[in-house]
Amino acid sequence: xxxxxxxxxxxxxxEKEDVTLDCVYETRDTTxxxxxxxxxxxxxxxxxxxxxxxxEQNEISGRYSWNFQKSTSSFNFTITASQVVDSAVYFxxxxxxxxxxxxxxxxxxxxxxxxKP
Amino acid sequence: IAGITQAPTSQILAAGRRMTxxxxxxxxxxxxxxxxxxxxxxxxxxxxxxxxxxxxxxxVPDGYSVSRANTDDFPLTLASAVPSQTSxxxxxxxxxxxxxxxxxxxxxxxxxxx
Numbered sequence: 001x002x003x004x005x006x007x008x009x010x011x012x013x014x015e016k017e018d019v020t021l022d023c024v025y026e027t028r029d030t031t032x033x034x035x036x037x038x039x040x041x042x043x044x045x046x047x048x049x050x051x052x053x054x055x056e057q058n059e060i061s062g063r064y065s066w067n068f069q070k071s072t073s074s075f076n077f078t079i080t081a082s083q084v085v086d087s088a089v090y091f092x093x094x095x096x097x098x099x100x101x102x103x104x105x106x107x108x109x110x111x112x113x114x115x116k117p
Numbered sequence: 118i119a120g121i122t123q124a125p126t127s128q129i130l131a132a133g134r135r136m137t138x139x140x141x142x143x144x145x146x147x148x149x150x151x152x153x154x155x156x157x158x159x160x161x162x163x164x165x166x167x168x169x170x171x172x173x174x175x176x177v178p179d180g181y182s183v184s185r186a187n188t189d190d191f192p193l194t195l196a197s198a199v200p201s202q203t204s205x206x207x208x209x210x211x212x213x214x215x216x217x218x219x220x221x222x223x224x225x226x227x228x229x230x231x
Contacts, residue, residue, distance in 0.1 A: 091159060
């Protein structure tokens with residue numbers, strides 16, 4: 001079975017705190033891609049990052065960083081020095097090579113992040 | 118560049134009525150998708166199309182139909198709406214149907230079926 005679990009339903013932090021959003025995935029495929037999307041209050045989904053199963057290098061983009069660990073099937077997302085504008089729902093998603101041409105993205109339930117001033 | 122546009126933005130619909138949600142992209146992407154977003158369930162794939170003229174069923178296709186007459190448009194039709202189809206619907210597109218292509222999403226349509 002293929003599944004993405006975001007165990008944290010809601011997280012609340014104060015501005016400038018660091019926060020990590022957890023993502024755990026399940027798949028039997030050896031080739032797959034992991035994605036993070038941001039959904040701000042306006043409702044649109046914004047692509048943040050893609051990572052393939054053969055590249056376990058961590059990635060940093062400004063205040064955002066991602067930690068991919070195949071050993072624990074996790075792809076966690078950290079925001080450093082959080083800002084109010086980071087308040088959004090964040091989705092982790094999985095797409096496997098075995099999904100063939102369905103284009104199916106398997107989404108986690110989402111984590112609502114609230115950053116308070 | 119508009120990217121992906123969806124219409125209407127929101128709609129309240131009586132049960133049993135027919136409804137078509139429109140989706141247009143201007144990125145010349147080959148693949149397009151329809152998802153529904155429900156609280157606690159994330160987004161689930163309804164239907165997809167890897168290229169103009171072809172469509173396929175996703176995870177929750179029942180009660181929905183799609184067509185792909187050209188590259189840009191991918192309408193989603195509810196033949197006879199039911200309250201369980203109350204949801205936020207997102208159209209998405211990607212360059213191809215391959216697993217590594219990121220999908221770009223439209224702004225969504227909020228549909229309420231009474």
